[in-house]
Amino acid sequence: MRLEARFVTSAPALAGCPRWNTPEIAFTGRSNAGKSSLINALVGIKGMARTSKTPGRTRLLNFFALGDQLALVDLPGYGYARMPEAEAKKVAAMTWEYLNRRTNLIALVMVIDARRGPEREEFALADAMRSAGRKLLVAATKSDKLKRSERAAALARLAELSSEAILCSALDHGGLDDIRRRLLEWSREKIPHSRATAVTKQS
Numbered sequence: 773m774r775l776e777a778r779f780v781t782s783a784p785a786l787a788g789c790p791r792w793n794t795p796e797i798a799f800t801g802r803s804n805a806g807k808s809s810l811i812n813a814l815v816g817i818k819g820m821a822r823t824s825k826t827p828g829r830t831r832l833l834n835f836f837a838l839g840d841q842l843a844l845v846d847l848p849g850y851g852y853a854r855m856p857e858a859e860a861k862k863v864a865a866m867t868w869e870y871l872n873r874r875t876n877l878i879a880l881v882m883v884i885d886a887r888r889g890p891e892r893e894e895f896a897l898a899d900a901m902r903s904a905g906r907k908l909l910v911a912a913t914k915s916d917k918l919k920r921s922e923r924a925a926a927l928a929r930l931a932e933l934s935s936e937a938i939l940c941s942a943l944d945h946g947g948l949d950d951i952r953r954r955l956l957e958w959s960r961e962k963i964p965h966s967r968a969t970a971v972t973k974q975s
């Protein structure tokens with residue numbers, strides 16, 4: 773299964789997000805968790821390799837369209853110690869605003885290194901998604917680093933966050949088709965009318 777994405781735009785705030793009715797699935801993750809590698813492995817991005825790591829774009833909301841049925845949104849990574857605190861706060865506030873108020877957002881993919889358990893930020897994000905009625909998928913990446921015997925324990929650690937967790941790897945491509953299938957299933961669910969209307973008003 774292959775998905776082709778087209779880079780659309782980068783937005784510094786909710787106000788700069790595309791004015792469309794396309795459902796969006798956002799990707800979030802701690803810096804270095806493997807988010808860019810996973811997005812790049814999941815979708816072929818036309819004419820651009822590792823687009824989401826382009827300098828300057830790592831602090832923005834980056835939009836990629838998969839046809840006109842679905843868009844992926846690469847959110848800034850969190851927990852990056854070297855970013856000045858004031859800057860990190862600004863980026864976090866902007867990301868939360870997108871997650872809480874963006875009417876197009878139907879689901880969040882939380883990228884977590886499969887060798888780690890969920891931490892404070894991940895629990896907070898999962899709670900926010902639940903109260904906003906959005907779907908949540910945990911992509912437990914770098915599964916190639918796990919021994920066979922460690923896989924079940926890795927999934928059990930993440931089950932606290934979401935009933936949907938998939939072990940995956942950008943390296944050996946394990947789990948990628950399962951994730952693609954899930955994203956496509958969600959994209960076929962229509963945005964509720966009230967939400968779609970609000971998109972036009974808000975943008």
Ligand code: GDP
Nearest residue numbers: 802803804805806807808809913914941942943
């Ligand atoms: P991001 O900061 O979350 O976007 O993380 P990157 O995608 O840049 O990955 C961080 C590091 O982890 C890089 O050195 C990648 O090569 C490595 N990495 C990413 N995905 C995988 C994976 O599935 N398996 C392994 N073994 N390494 C990975």
